[in-house]
Amino acid sequence: MSTSSRPERPQPHPVLTEVTQRIIERSARTRAAYLDRVRAQAADGPARAGLACSNLAHGFAACSGPDRLALRGVSKPGIAIVSSYNDLLSAHQPLHEYPEWIKQSVREAGGVAQFAGGVPAMCDGITQGRAGMELSLFSREVIAMSTGVALSHEMFDGALLLGVCDKIVPGLLIGALSFGHLPTILVPAGPMASGLPNSEKSRVRQLFAEGKATREDLLAAESASYHSPGTCTFYGTANSNQLVVEVMGLHLPGASFVQPGTPLRRALTEEAGRRVVALNRAGAEYTPIAEVVDERAVVNGVVALLATGGSTNLTMHLVAVASAAGIELTWDDFSDLSSVVPLLATVYPNGSADINHFHAAGGVQFLIGELLDGGLLHPDVRTVAGPGLDRYRREPVLDEGRLVWRDGPRRSLDESVLRGLDNPFASDGGLRMLSGSLGRAVIKVSAVRPEHRVVQAPARVFTSQQQFTDAFRAGELDRDVVVVVRNQGPRANGMPELHGLTPALGVLMDRGHRVALVTDGRMSGASGKIPAAIQLTPEAAAGGPLAKVRDGDVIRLDANQGSIDVLVEPAELAARELTDFPPDEVSWTGTGRELFAALRRAVGPADRGASVFGPLAPSHFTDPVDLTV
Template sequence: MTPPQPPQAPLNTVVAEVTARIVERSAPARRAYLDRMASAVAPHPTRAGLGCSNLAHGFAACSGPDRLAVKGVSAPGVAIVSAYNDMLSAHQPLQEFPAWIKDAVRAHGGVAQFAGGVPAMCDGITQGRPGMELSLFSREVIAMATGIALAHDMFDATLLLGVCDKIVPGLLIGALAFGHLPAILVPAGPMASGLPNAEKARVRQAFAEGQATRADLLAAESASYHSPGTCTFYGTANSNQLVVEVMGLHLPGASFVPPGTPLRKALTEAAARRAVEITGQGTEYTPISRVVDEKAVVNGVVALLATGGSTNHTLHLVAIAAAAGIRLTWDDFSDLSAVVPLLARVYPNGSADINHFAAAGGVQFLIGELLDAGLLHGDVSTVAGPGLDRYRQEPVLDDGELVWRPGLATTGDPSVLRPVAEPFAADGGLRMLAGNLGRAVVKVSAVAPEHRVVQAPAAVFTSQEAVDAAFRAGELDRDVVIVLRQQGPRANGMPELHALTPAMSAVMARGHRVALVTDGRMSGASGKIPAAIHCTPEAAAGGPIALVHDGDLVRLDANTGRLQLLVDEDVLAARTPVDTHADDTAWTGTGRELFAALRRAVGPADHGASAFGPAYAAAADFEFSA
């Protein structure tokens, strides 16, 4: 797995400057975090420190050689933490993984135990439903569940089995609380390509306009999402996989190998063996606290920008970094976006899906291009060993044996994946907006240049249902900026809003200029409509979005990074914010009342929308409003 080491390209000046300021601003918190992790390291298997009764509980259910190994406290212990369930296509393949892992770890001199399961919500199922208001908070629940699984002090390494939206960030945040342990993320891979994405989008828009039946829509959707594996569009799930691989948390090439294949099984077994090798009992001790450092965080942001990835990662990467004592800001995203070219076109930023991306050269080609352009830090620790160059390689089976070989040196399809010398755009797919409406994020990689500036009267709403009703009544058949507030983390858990996309696309198709401004999320499915999302401060915190009235002129300018309410300052000063308090009586049902404590504790979007925020604030000089 160790490739020859080519000379490191000179690091881009902006990448170096951003990394340096992250290191500087994070220094106290990062030092405290690493000190905590160092104090938890033991020179022997962790369970050796348990009392006899504690340890007996830990192997009571074991049998055969595993029982002897756990009892003997000499073999490294590997925790399996899994998001398996058989309802979600992305996680259903994980059912078989624990047995493969246990066999591989046992053969490699260790012992693996299924330490705990974590929940896995599907935003595709909950989209537009009350359950969607729990989605972002499920990240915190997953992190806490991971912490519970590892709190038994039985383990020397962790294998994290998960794929989608909040699951991977939650697993990482939980594992970083046990940062003295090595941790490897183990994905399941994407489903086979189904109905072309452009056709799926066409049917969705036709249904929104009453030109297709529910049967037509269901047929299109089921032809798109049709088998085990991750959905194939480039949303948060596949952004997760690409970003964590570039951060060195997967084995090289693991992200987009389909489930149900011999190569997928071989990679899972290899991850299990590698987990044993990088424990403190091996010769290559590599704790996750060492892998997730400032350089790895910057690498993750660069990969996201270069591929036009999910806007959810302007929340998740901030929260993951904070869990490692690192303060990442939206300004860092913005400055990196200015110098990182857009190298990929994957739906919704193009017509190809993630399988086409992988076939065109995938992560290996992307990493090679970015390294050679000095846009990635090559001198990092990874779960595969030191240096990011090894991630230029792709895994293959040679007579049944897993080996790595050089990836494609040239793109296999320039309509999907391009070199740095011929990018789709000179800058990244995400931009930050600022103005008298606060700060927001806009994903421009799928937005045509002529649609990136919209100035139009506001139509103000506080629910998705109200927007849909106005569309069906013909009230939005005009130039309009839809202002949808009370969708922030404090208001209702910050649900994703891409159920609005077909209606807004229909308004645009009629020749009108349309944009969205919201304190909610649009996520990885953000498409051709310019959308200023994650607007912060949110309305429920008294943010300026609460001052907007119907008919006010709003200007969203993704070219200059401005988000302005074009109302005289004296008029604004005389206004009283409206919709500034979340409706507690409405936030019940579908389990929402169980999450009230998280809703009260959550921080702002630009600090990761994390309920763990106050603890990080004390360590990382974050300022969270009460």
């Protein structure tokens, strides 16, 4: 196991400095306007002190005992609890107990906490390949609005956001940033214990796609993998969220991957309540979320994502979160940082280990230490734990029942999972931007073998996952092929994840064929061994070039050079009529989809966060498509 001797405070990497500076300059106007707005919302004393008596009485009518007296007397800080609890989803079921723990710890710290509101939390695992998946990305905007509703009562001097998975954490953050004057801490639930190895689960899925395993075999494998309360253990969007927000200073140090149902998990949850009271405006450590989420913290979040081969969904979520704070983050920023940030972790689907193995090997604390020592993170940031990211080198432990932090590991405890900068798994972050005659796309290559990163083959075009599945089962794809699945972007159908394609595509690759996927939809954190150009923009439903591709057109995807092209003469491509354009509107009904029509019409492109909020959201397209239902 390797260790490194480096200066205590190294010079920041020049690319880190360059990217951060251009973000600051690009965002100067919108960031200043945002900070002016949120600072104007801050009150000198408890927020509720400015309420009329009738308003205030409504705010504590349901309270009793000391909490009622504290709220009535407007003498103590009020803390909002906003939670994504439900007992359908394993990741959010542990949150059931948190509010009572938090209320007690806030009370002990001299404040009063109220459950301000709940936000929806849907599971992409349950809705995968179903109509409900088409609401998944839009649920982020609903969560943001629900957070705004919860905090709108002006009763609060701080907030605790309880949430874990895919769209939930970004939605909570976007909503909270509209109340940027409030100190805010995110409170996670932690991952479930390790079950069936993810690689074995993937193997059974592929056998099922080939007809070599039964439904009972598949269900047994899936239930052995997803088996208890807590977050899924592979390194998808949920666990990428947790790692990224911790490195951004929005969790307590070491909070991300402590399992639910443990004394340490409860201690961290209770400490979050005490800590947010200490950060309120009346105290000496006032730390509003608007000043935690600044340009340097956003860059730190991108670096952490790249260094661990995290979810491609974060290329949209981080853009949207940054925009909510008045910061303009672009895919070019991701790309330039990826070129100098080495891959230090291999967690499934990038390797065989799960997130618990990563945590045991040294986890977030070792990762932060390595990146800080290598000049690849900004150390001088504000965090919910106090000034400076060095605090996040330390890990939480219980010492005779008392929560304390100790120095984290200075070397990896398992170099098959986590390594230092002197021995990375790859020299870059494994996340690359593609551009060419088909537009711009994201590709995650950390799980793609080098020999599979360049594919040139005839296209086979589909407009749904079911069409692809039917063609695969009919043996029509048993050849070199670039599978195109279009009309899967945010304006077309809400941009569902397309994981249902992965097992069949894996079968084709294992048969020796050159295979790639090109889509304006998503694949997210579970993107695996298939080279996949995803989140292609402009999307087909907005008149992008993908709408003009035909069966048999040769497409070249080159992840090494960063290009994605259809090898058709430009004049011929320009002369073609748009195909399957616009998508059939009548079909976008049922399973609640018609309720989201307004969001679908207003949403921006993937490279702007696929968002309807923030200063970057309006006027996304030169010729907007009328998608009125």
